[in-house]
Amino acid sequence: MGGRLTLITGRTREQAIGMHKGKASKEYRCATELVEMNPDDMTRLRIQDGGLVRLHTVAGEVELIAKAGSLPPGLVFVPMGASANMLVEAETHGTGMPSFKGSEVTVEPA
Amino acid sequence: MTTMVEHIACTFCGCVCDDIVVEVEGSRIAGVRGACVVGRGVLDEYDPEVRRPVVAGREVDWEQAVGAAAAILNEADSPLIYGLSSTAIEAQRKAVKLADRLGAIIDTTSSVCHGPTGLAMQAVGEATCTLGEVRDRADLIVFWGCNPAASHPRHFGRFSLTPAGALTPNGRADRTVVVVDVRPTGSSKQADHFLQVNAGADFEVLTALRYLARGEDVEAAAIGGIPVSQLRDLVRTMKACRYGVVFMGMGLTMSRGRHLNVGELFSLVAELNTYTRFSVIPMRGHGNVAGADQVLTWSSGYPFAVSFARGYPQFGPGEFSAVDVLARGEADAALIVASDPVAHLPRAAAEHLEHIPTILLDPTPSLTASIAQVVFPTASYGLDAAGTAYRMDNVPIPLHRLFASGRPTDEEILDRIIEAVT
């Protein structure tokens, strides 16, 4: 059973640089197929830095590389891109804007 | 022979830096000076090769591709036109004209970035200024829910942190910088004060700031994870500054509350003008997403999510916005301009594009190109096409043509499609 956390997605420098090389490039994939987590959350959930984890939301599931980052406990960050969008629900609550930040997510070692 | 061309604009982000120097060798870029690490990729990776349009996986000539696109659009009952934030306003105008002609829905990437900001502008209004005023006058800069160090790398150096301005001759030393975000970032490291807000709690923090600014008391010890003493200090700094500016980003628009968060910030900024001068500037992402809002607003009355299905423009965020229209399976054809929705929209919306005939105008290969029925590899504005982009503060910046490539522009292709549809 993985931990219930909150997912935020967003731009990173590496994602933007990788995009110019093309979305099939190694640079882009390395930049977007990862999840940054709070180190204490990682210890609690037995997740290794650099290890493969499975993320699950009501929208879908994806496997990403876990990386320790400067996040407060309970929050995980996935760079914007096709991987992050497997996890984001299309519901916009009448605004046109999906919940790119703030969805509930479970994370467990893959 | 190489030529140095000065004052070239980078079109990657909303800073639209127009001080880039490019070394041109024929139709090749031999060197780039002045662009940041994320922007220079646009220039470095520019491929001068002229590619032919593709219909159903086969290369065709431009006329055949225009015919195929027109046939798809003529056949459709409810086509969606989407993207537009990385093309020039000249092409955006044609996209609106095509939407009007077809009775189509037109939406831009604004709906998944600052769409909620547009809603707040309509509800509250926006006290704003230009980036030139920020550089010359502002002595207090607040970044709320944005991280320019990653997304707009030259913003600090050109406008908001270090440049010397008319009333800020000592650059960084003349400015107080505050960052409010859910996590420490590259930007918060450069701030004088960092306030870490709990995810999804921006609205209550902004409400508390409005209360405190009015002189009301707040009884709680902390709001949204921030000690009230820090909020009191921030209000004191805001009221005491000579010219304050808030830059706000996706931390507000994409989180719970969305337009209500932004509206609360806009209200706070308006109220601070009782005590001093205060402005807010949305941190626009794509190079000409501000232009897309401008063009849609001046031609239809609304900034995004517009339907022409009834023969007149109707505004409907949640109804005519791309994510909703696609996820509900309502669009039966799509025309995408300079955008990659297959990579950047939630999967449930993106996958509908694989099930309907999709037409794409884009100079760069993308995930959307790989699923599109018709692909037009058009010219890049600011490289092999001239046009205009609006910077994040809505100042229009000319995009020059560096060399002739023979590729048609988005504007030309849209014009030909307009002529070809019935």
Ligand code: SF4
């Ligand atoms: S800050 Fe933005 S506009 Fe300026 S060079 Fe970098 S990417 Fe281009």
